[in-house]
Amino acid sequence: MRGVARGLRVASVHGPDAGERLALPLYLCRVPAGFPSPASDYVEQEIDLGELVRNRLATFCARVEGDSMEATLRDGDLLVVDRSLEPRHGDVIVACVEGDLTVKRLLTEGGRYFLSADNPAYPRLELDGDCDSVIWGVVTYSVRRLR
Amino acid sequence: MGGLFGLVDADSFYVSCERAFRPDLEGRPVVVLSNNDGNVVSRSRESKALGITMGMPFFKARPLIEEHNVAWFSSNYTLYGDLSRRVFGTIDRFVSALEHYSIDEGFAHFEQGHAADDAHEIRRTVRKWTGIPVSVGIGPTKGLAKVAARLAKQRPECGGVVDLSGPDVDSYLRDFDVADLWGIGPRYARFLKSGGEENQEQPDLWEASGLQPILRKERVETALELKNRPDWWVRKHLTIKGLRLVWELRGISCLPLEVFERPRKGLCCSRSFGRPVTTMEELGEAIAMHAARGGEKLRRQHLAASHLTVFVSTSRFRQNPEEIYSAAASIRLPFPTSYTPAIVTAAKALLERVFRRGYVYHKAGVFLTDIVLDSERQQSLTDGIDGEQRLRLMEVVDHINRKHGRHTIRTLALGRDNGWEMRRGRLSGRYTTRLGEVLRVRAC
Numbered sequence: 001m002r003g004v005a006r007g008l009r010v011a012s013v014h015g016p017d018a019g020e021r022l023a024l025p026l027y028l029c030r031v032p033a034g035f036p037s038p039a040s041d042y043v044e045q046e047i048d049l050g051e052l053v054r055n056r057l058a059t060f061c062a063r064v065e066g067d068s069m070e071a072t073l074r075d076g077d078l079l080v081v082d083r084s085l086e087p088r089h090g091d092v093i094v095a096c097v098e099g100d101l102t103v104k105r106l107l108t109e110g111g112r113y114f115l116s117a118d119n120p121a122y123p124r125l126e127l128d129g130d131c132d133s134v135i136w137g138v139v140t141y142s143v144r145r146l147r
Numbered sequence: 148m149g150g151l152f153g154l155v156d157a158d159s160f161y162v163s164c165e166r167a168f169r170p171d172l173e174g175r176p177v178v179v180l181s182n183n184d185g186n187v188v189s190r191s192r193e194s195k196a197l198g199i200t201m202g203m204p205f206f207k208a209r210p211l212i213e214e215h216n217v218a219w220f221s222s223n224y225t226l227y228g229d230l231s232r233r234v235f236g237t238i239d240r241f242v243s244a245l246e247h248y249s250i251d252e253g254f255a256h257f258e259q260g261h262a263a264d265d266a267h268e269i270r271r272t273v274r275k276w277t278g279i280p281v282s283v284g285i286g287p288t289k290g291l292a293k294v295a296a297r298l299a300k301q302r303p304e305c306g307g308v309v310d311l312s313g314p315d316v317d318s319y320l321r322d323f324d325v326a327d328l329w330g331i332g333p334r335y336a337r338f339l340k341s342g343g344e345e346n347q348e349q350p351d352l353w354e355a356s357g358l359q360p361i362l363r364k365e366r367v368e369t370a371l372e373l374k375n376r377p378d379w380w381v382r383k384h385l386t387i388k389g390l391r392l393v394w395e396l397r398g399i400s401c402l403p404l405e406v407f408e409r410p411r412k413g414l415c416c417s418r419s420f421g422r423p424v425t426t427m428e429e430l431g432e433a434i435a436m437h438a439a440r441g442g443e444k445l446r447r448q449h450l451a452a453s454h455l456t457v458f459v460s461t462s463r464f465r466q467n468p469e470e471i472y473s474a475a476a477s478i479r480l481p482f483p484t485s486y487t488p489a490i491v492t493a494a495k496a497l498l499e500r501v502f503r504r505g506y507v508y509h510k511a512g513v514f515l516t517d518i519v520l521d522s523e524r525q526q527s528l529t530d531g532i533d534g535e536q537r538l539r540l541m542e543v544v545d546h547i548n549r550k551h552g553r554h555t556i557r558t559l560a561l562g563r564d565n566g567w568e569m570r571r572g573r574l575s576g577r578y579t580t581r582l583g584e585v586l587r588v589r590a591c
Contacts, residue, residue, distance in 0.1 A: 066591025099171030
């Protein structure tokens with residue numbers, strides 16, 4: 001120190017303030033030289049199939065067992081089931097029949113509700129009583145492995 | 148503003164989680180057992196009616212379970228944790244502030260004027276979206292909300308919602324058992340109900356309080372009687388915590404909503420063994436597993452610990468006193484850490500200090516204390532914190548273990564064949580977190 005800063009005294013020393021952070025803008029493309037990519041303004045997120053789930057809190061997955069919903073659904077298909085949706089005529093739904101959870105199509109006819117199988121080999125069933133307690137959720141998507 | 152407290156409390160939560168995916172269990176008696184299938188920790192209404200009590204050992208409950216065809220489950224915390232998250236997320240849509248009080252209870256801010264309507268709406272929505280039935284208690288304080296929630300469960304005619312924000316609170320407190328109050332444990336309850344000579348003390352203070360002398364001999368059986376005790380008496384016998392509760396019963400709010408998660412003071416990972424453990428090798432694997440689990444818990448909450456304790460014990464129920472042993476040892480870690488290999492190494496060194504040959508060990512575990520937030524770690528210029536590389540490594544390990552199952556990647560200290568792992572005789576599917584275990588729906 002002596003000779004370099006003679007006559008100057010160090011009054012205090014400050015370390016970098018740990019609480020303060022410097023925010024630097026982040027660019028989507030490299031910018032060291034040349035023109036920035038003309039596409040950089042149009043960069044979007046990747047497609048995330050999770051976006052198909054509209055209400056994550058109320059959405060559950062289920063696996064189909066059996067062929068009563070052929071050709072719409074096949075044995076082993078994965079279902080996305082949203083419990084928050086109000087079931088409508090024509091919806092594929094998961095319903096509780098005699099203690100079992102089953103997947104069927106909901107049909108309404110003149111105030112009566114039916115659970116119908118897409119496979120004509122299976123009979124349709126009329127719902128009596130409280131519809132809300134029978135319907136578990138509405139199927140919004142199905143996923144099938146093709147290879 | 149007119150703020151009220153509401154306690155949203157799931158009904159028999161673990162049982163309800165099992166039922167959400169098994170509608171055939173509706174109306175049937177169901178129980179869920181603790182870790183290692185030891186004790187009953189959750190009971191459906193039907194199981195309570197059969198006389199199965201909370202905490203009852205499985206072997207004692209077994210005759211009732213078999214006689215009445217009670218459905219029993221091992222506890223599936225993966226499932227319960229996920230459903231808890233969904234229940235809280237749903238409640239959160241309706242309220243401006245929510246405190247996660249426990250896995251199945253949350254205190255929320257309710258607006259005066261339409262609190263009961265909101266409560267009914269929350270109840271209906273949580274049930275529909277998640278399948279979990281909840282009750283809601285409303286009051287001007289947390290203490291009264293807690294009373295209200297209990298009443299909501301006890302009185303089905305209330306439709307799952309009880310509002311104690313009106314003037315008729317005392318008519319409810321008059322019938323409310325003092326033992327069921329929040330914070331009054333079995334010991335305090337026994338003391339309050341016995342009356343005892345304690346009440347004869349300090350006649351001058353009784354005189355000054357203006358209460359009838361006959362009250363001195365009276366027992367405190369109900370919440371109303373406790374509410375009407377003088378402050379000095381409550382404080383003397385139930386400490387400041389009891390006084391706070393009594394004030395809350397009087398409608399004076401002492402306990403605010405704790406919306407922000409308080410950093411934990413300590414974290415414990417321990418478990419009883421599924422079978423007798425006698426060797427250092429086996430104990431070492433168990434301790435390593437708990438240490439690894441502790442590290443994982445710390446990292447998930449962005450915490451680090453600088454104090455570690457290891458403890459081991461034999462069963463308390465051994466007949467011969469010479470067969471009983473328990474010991475603990477601690478160490479201050481060089482700096483706050485959440486790095487699994489560091490915690491495991493330290494834990495195994497501590498185990499060597501407490502291990503004694505010749506005992507049948509029943510339980511072992513680790514305590515991590517002196518916990519700080521990641522962001523509060525000492526910013527030392529030397530390598531006083533976990534290096535970037537360590538943190539990255541743990542991030543990758545946690546990611547893989549989350550995806551492929553706990554212990555997919557683990558320190559070798561955990562061993563390969565975990566014969567001492569938990570006994571879980573009847574575990575339901577992890578319906579909501581594992582693609583291979585999702586709900587099956589019939590199409591036949």
